[in-house]
Amino acid sequence: AQSVTQLGSHVSVSEGALVLLRCNYSSSVPPYLFWYVQYPNQGLQLLLKYTTGATLVKGINGFEAEFKKSETSFHLTKPSAHMSDAAEYFCAVTQGDGYNKLIFGAGTRLAVHP
Amino acid sequence: NAGVTQTPKFRVLKTGQSMTLLCAQDMNHEYMYWYRQDPGMGLRLIHYSVGEGTTAKGEVPDGYNVSRLKKQNFLLGLESAAPSQTSVYFCASSYTSEPQHFGDGTRLSIL
Numbered sequence: 001a002q003s004v005t006q007l008g009s010h011v012s013v014s015e016g017a018l019v020l021l022r023c024n025y026s027s028s029v030p031p032y033l034f035w036y037v038q039y040p041n042q043g044l045q046l047l048l049k050y051t052t053g054a055t056l057v058k059g060i061n062g063f064e065a066e067f068k069k070s071e072t073s074f075h076l077t078k079p080s081a082h083m084s085d086a087a088e089y090f091c092a093v094t095q096g097d098g099y100n101k102l103i104f105g106a107g108t109r110l111a112v113h114p
Numbered sequence: 115n116a117g118v119t120q121t122p123k124f125r126v127l128k129t130g131q132s133m134t135l136l137c138a139q140d141m142n143h144e145y146m147y148w149y150r151q152d153p154g155m156g157l158r159l160i161h162y163s164v165g166e167g168t169t170a171k172g173e174v175p176d177g178y179n180v181s182r183l184k185k186q187n188f189l190l191g192l193e194s195a196a197p198s199q200t201s202v203y204f205c206a207s208s209y210t211s212e213p214q215h216f217g218d219g220t221r222l223s224i225l
């Protein structure tokens with residue numbers, strides 16, 4: 001069975017600092033991987049996704065993630081945090097046999113302070 | 115262009131009452147989904163639909179029913195509400211892809 005682990009339920013960074021949100025998955029076959037962002041009192045928005053091809057994926061708002069099969073990881077990064085990045089971030093995985101079978105991680109809440 | 119609209123936004127029910135949550139999308143998407151979000155957990159899929167007139171069970175379907183009589187609407191019903199169904203409910207829609215467009219959620223409390 002697939003599972004997703006997001007290390008750190010809360011991450012705090014200074015404005016301008018590197019953002020690193022960790023995601024590890026367990027899957028017996030090559031997965032499709034996603035990052036979503038949720039701003040307060042809103043639904044989720046798709047940040048980026050990896051299906052096949054280039055393992056470094058660029059998304060919206062300056063975020064990117066790298067699929068590392070050997071580490072079963074799909075960490076989300078942004079070189080310089082902005083106050084507007086404060087939100088909750090969810091990693092999700094599916095084996096490609098139906099996006100209705102997305103499995104979400106528990107989420108990481110990112111705080112950005114001046 | 116409203117995207118995905120959920121009604122109501124908030125609701126308080128008593129145990130045993132019934133209600134229906136409405137999700138409407140104006141993007142002509144085939145796929146629609148209902149998720150619930152609980153503290154400390156990611157979203158869990160309740161039911162989904164791959165087109166008008168079709169529905170299927172997700173990860174946590176017990177206690178819920180759905181209908182997709184019109185392509186643009188996806189209804190989630192609670193026949194006999196239980197406190198364990200207190201949650202935030204999200205609807206999403208997409209083409210034949212991952213859920214991409216989410217509503218703003220319905221906050222439901224069952225007393």
